[in-house]
Amino acid sequence: MKKKKVNLRDIKPNSEEQHSLDDGHNHDHGNTSALKVYIPAITSFTMLIIGIMLDYFVSTLFKDWLRIVWYGIAYLPVGFPVVKEGYKSIKRGDVFTEFFLMSIATIGAFIIGEYPEGVAVMLFYAVGELFQGAAVKKAKGNIKALLDVRPKEAIVSRNGDYKSVPPEDVNIGEKIQIRVGEKIPLDGVLLSKKASLNTAALTGESKPDSILKEAKVYAGSINLESVIEVEVTSKFEDSSIARILDLVQNATARKSKTELFIRQFARIYTPIVVFLAIGVTFLPYFFIDDYVFRDWLYRALIFLVISCPCALVISIPLGYFGGLGAASKNGILFKGASFLDAMTKINTLVMDKTGTVTRGVFKIKEIKAIGWDESEFMKYLMAMEEQSTHPIAKAIMKYKENGDNFEAKEVSEIAGKGLKGTINGKTVLVGNKALMMANAIEVPKETESIVESIVLVAIDNLFAGYVVIADELKEDAKETITELQKAGVKHIIMLSGDKDSITQQVAKELNIENAKGGLLPEGKLNEVEMLKQNPENKVAFIGDGINDAPVLAASNVGIAMGGLGSDVAIETADVIIQTDQPSKVVRAIKISRSTRKIVWQNIILAFGVKVIVLILGAGGLATMWEAVFADVGVALLAILNAVRLQRLQW
Template identity: 60%
Template structure:
C-alpha cells in the first residue's frame, strides 16, 4: 500500500530537474531520482565538488608549487564529475528520445567547453550551482507536495471487519457494503459507513482542513479518513472502498496537476522553441565575428558563446511556474479546497459573477425551530406539539421533535394525518390540532391574521379547537454565509445571485438578509439552467456556480467554474464540479479566489524576474561583459529566487 500511496502523488512538471522524473511528450516517464532529498546520499556529490572546488581555488590563490597544470586540471575534473555526470547522462537520454535541444545539453556543452578552454573553476562552479539549485528545487517540491501528500497518507491500510464471530484485520478493498467494521481510539475510518455506536467524536482535518472535532451520532455518516477520538466504535459500511469520499478526493488530487494552466502550457511550448534558438545564436556568436571583427580570437568568442549558453537555460521559467501552480493546489488542499487542475486556479481569478444554490450552500438544508410563539406555558406547549408531531415522519415534524430533545414524550392516541395540512390527535384527553393555516381554516379555528403574513414554514397548535400558538420552522443559514457574500463583493465579484427551488418569498427574504444582489425562487432544475444561460448572455460575465445537489449538476457543468460543497454534496455534483469545498463553508469560495489570485501573482512575478534578468545578462554575455559567474547567477540564481517566491504560497494565510 505504501508504494501505491506514493505513486499517486502527481509528478511536478519540471523539465529542468535531473533529480526528479520527467514527463515527456509521448506520456512516458523516465525516472532520474537520485534518492530522497533529505538523505545524506543526495547531498554527497555536491558536498564533494564544493570541497574540491574551494580547495582548488585556495591552491590557485596561494600558487602552491605542486599544483601544476596537469595536477590542476585533474583536480578540477575530479570536482566536476560528481555534479556533471547526472546532467550529461540526462542529456544523452533526452537526445536518444529525440529531444535534442534541452537545458541538459546546454549545460553540458557550456561546461565541457569551459574545461577545454582551461576555465576549470568556472566549469565546476556552473555545474555545482546548477546541482545546488536542483536540490533546492527538490526541497521546494517536497514542501509544495506536503499538504497534498498528507491527504494520501490518511487512507488506512487495513480494516477491522466482523467475520466468523470476531473482528478480523483485512484490506479495506475486500470489505463489502453492509459489513460491520470496528475503529479503536486513534484509528482512521478506512471506509464510509453509518455509525452504529451511540455517538463519537472525530477529527475531520484530513478531509475538511478543519481542526475542530466533530461529534457524529448513531445513524449518521462517518467518512473514510476521519480519525476516531473516542473509545471503540463500530460502523456499518455504506460504500465500497473505491467509491468512498476519500477515494474520490485522492483521485481528484492525483489528476489535479495533469490539467495545466494556459500560462504553463505557453511556457512549455515557449521553452521548446526558445532553447534551440539560443543554441544557434551561441553558434552564431562564435562564427559571425570572424567575418566582422578585425582582431578575432576564437577562444574569446567561444568563451562568450559558452557564457551565453549558461545564461540562456530556461530553468527559472520551466521549474518555478509549474511549482507556483502546484503550490497553489497544495495551499488550497490545506484549506479544505480541492482544485481539479491548475487551469482552474487561473479561471477563478477572472470570476466576476457568483451564482449560488440556497439549500445546502448558503443554508444547512436541515429544518430547525427558529421561533416559538405561545399563549400558554412554553414548556407545556412544546410537550403537546412534540408529542403529536412524533407520530409523523415529515422533516418538519422531525425538526420539532429534535428541538424538544430527549425529554419523555406524552402519550398520543387517535392520531389522524391530513396530507398537506397536518395532524389531529388526543393527548391527555385533549383534542390537539397541529398543522398549517389550511388545516385550521378547514376546522374553522380562528387564529391571528399575522400568521398569514409569515413567509417561512409555520406549524400552528390548537387545543380543543382553540388557537394557542405556533412555531416557525426554517432552514438554518450557515454562520459564515453573510460574511461570504460581503467578502465576495470585496474581492472583485460584482454580482452575487441566488437560485432556489424554495418559495420566492423565502428566497427574497434570505437574499435581503445576506445582501445578495439578485435572487430567484420556485425554480426547477431546468429553470436554474435557463437562468444561468440568461446570466451568461452578458459577454463580460465570468460565472462560477456553487451547489451541492444532484439537480445542480447541469448548472455546475454549464458555468465557467463549477464549485461543489463536498462534505454533504451529492456524488454527481462533486464529480461535475471543477473545485470542491470539503467543509461546506461558503466563505471558502472567497478563500479559493484569494489562493487563485496569490498563485497568479507569484507566477507572473517569476516570469518577469526570469525574463528581465536573463535579457540583461544575455546582452552583457554577448558583449563580453559577463563571465561564467554572472551566468551562474542568471541561470541558477534566478531559478532559486523564483523557487523561493513560488513556495511563499505555502506559507500564506488566506
C-alpha cells in the first residue's frame, strides 16, 4: 500500500480528517465550549419535563395546538440537526442512515400523537451522540499527545549566529541548538558532551535517557538539562516523530475484519429492518380482523428506532481505536486494527537473538586470574588492549581499574591469533588458543567448554588466566519468555546468525527449547516458511528490522524491536516496539486480547438487546421508551465499555 505523504505542519491535533473513526458520525465539536454543545439537549430536556408535568397536572388546558407547538419547539434543538443530516445523506445517495431512521421514527411519533416519546427518542439520541463525541475525544487523547510534540521551531547556526526557523527549512549537516525544556526539532547526532532527554512521546518510557557525545537523538525528545547542540542527520519530513505520526494516522484507516464485517452488515441490516417495519405496519391488515393502523404504525416506529446500528458502528471502531491508542501510550505501534486482531491468534513466536533478547554489546562475563591478583591481571590485559579498536578490546577497557603504571611496548599483532608485547619488562601474550599453542603454553582444559568469546593471557611464558566476553541478556529477557508461555504462546523458537554453540547457550539460559544458530537471513526465512506450512501455526517474528526484513514480511505478524531509528523496520514490520524491551511483546499481546474481548462484548450486548426488544416491539409488548434503551442505552453502555481500554493496566 502506498502511503500518502502528510505535511505535518498542516495537521491539527483535533484534525477529524486524520483521526476519523470513519463511521459516518461526526463527533468532533472543534473548539466549541462544552456548555454550548450541551445547550440544545438541556433546552429540549427542560421543555420535555415541563411538558410531561403539564400533561399530568393540567391536561385540560395543555392540549390541541398548544401541546403540539410546545413539544414541537422542544423537538427542534435536538431534532433539526439530525433531520438536516438525514436530508444531506439522502442527497448523497445514502438513504438508510441512522439520521434518516431517527427522523422518520420521531416524526412518525408526532403524526400519531405520541409527542413526548418523539421528543424523548431524539433527545436521548442527541445525548448519546454527545457521549460518543466525548468517548472519541478521549480515545484520541494519546494520538493528540503525539501531535502536540511536533516541534514548532528550530534554532539553527548560520553565518556565526543562531536563528529561529521552521524545522522544514533546516538542511542535513546544519547545527542546531536546543535549550532546556525545549523539544528537539530534528533527528541528529549529539555534538555536546552529554545530554539528558525525555523520550516519552517516542518510546512510552517516562525515565529520562542519558546519552553521551555522538549518540543519536530523535525529534520530539525533550531536553532536560543544559543547552545542547545537535548536528542534523535527516530532513524534518523524514524524522522519527514524522514517521511515527504518519504510522499512527495510517493505522486508524486499516480496519480489522470484524470492523469491516460490522460496517457491511449494518448497511444490509438497516434497510432490511426498514422494510420489515413497513411490513409490520401493513401486513397485519390482511390477517387481523380488528386491525388498527395507529397501533401497528407505533410498533413499526419502535422497530425503526431499534434498527439503528449506532451501538455497533461506533463502539467497535472506538474499541479498536482505544486499543491502538493504549498501545502507542505503551511505546507499541500497530500498523492497523487488523494486526491487533492477528496478534490475539499468535501461538508460535520466532525471535532473533542479537538485539532482541541480548543487548548486542560485548561485556565481560567472567574473569579468571591464575597465580595473579585479578586487579593486577586486568592491568596487564588492559595495557595490551588499549590501542585496539576491536569490540572485544572495547569491552575489556570498560573494566574499572586504573593502570597508569602499566604501559605496553613493542606491541605486535599476530594475524588470526592475537597480540604480543612487553609490559614492565615482562613478555605478555593476549589472544586465542592458537597463540598459546604456538608459544608452547599449556591452557587449562576448562577453557574448552566455554562457548562464548574468550581472551587468553600469558605472562612470561606462563598461563596467567582468561576473560570471557559475552553479549549480555536484556534485563527483562527471562521474564519475557516466562510471560509469553503464560500468555499461551506454545512454541518459542530462537534463530540467530551467531554461532550455534552461543545461540544454544543463550536459549538454555532463557529456557527456550528450540534454537538454531549460524543462519543467514535466507535460513531464517526458510525456517519461518516451514512453520507456516502448518495451518495451525500463527507465527510472529521479532527482529531488529534490518537484516531480518524478509522474515518480518513473511510472518503472520512481524514485530520490529527498537524500530525508532530504522526505516526498514517501519516499512516492513506490522508492529513496532519503540524501546529495546522484549517484554513489550507480551504487553502487545495482552492489549490485543483486551481489545478483542471488549469488541466482542459490545457485539453480543448490542445484538442481544436489539433482538429481544425487536421481538417485544413487534408483539406490542415494548414501547418507544424500551426502544430508546435498546438503541441509545446500549450504545452508551458499549461506548463506556470501549473507553475502559484507556484505563486498563497490562
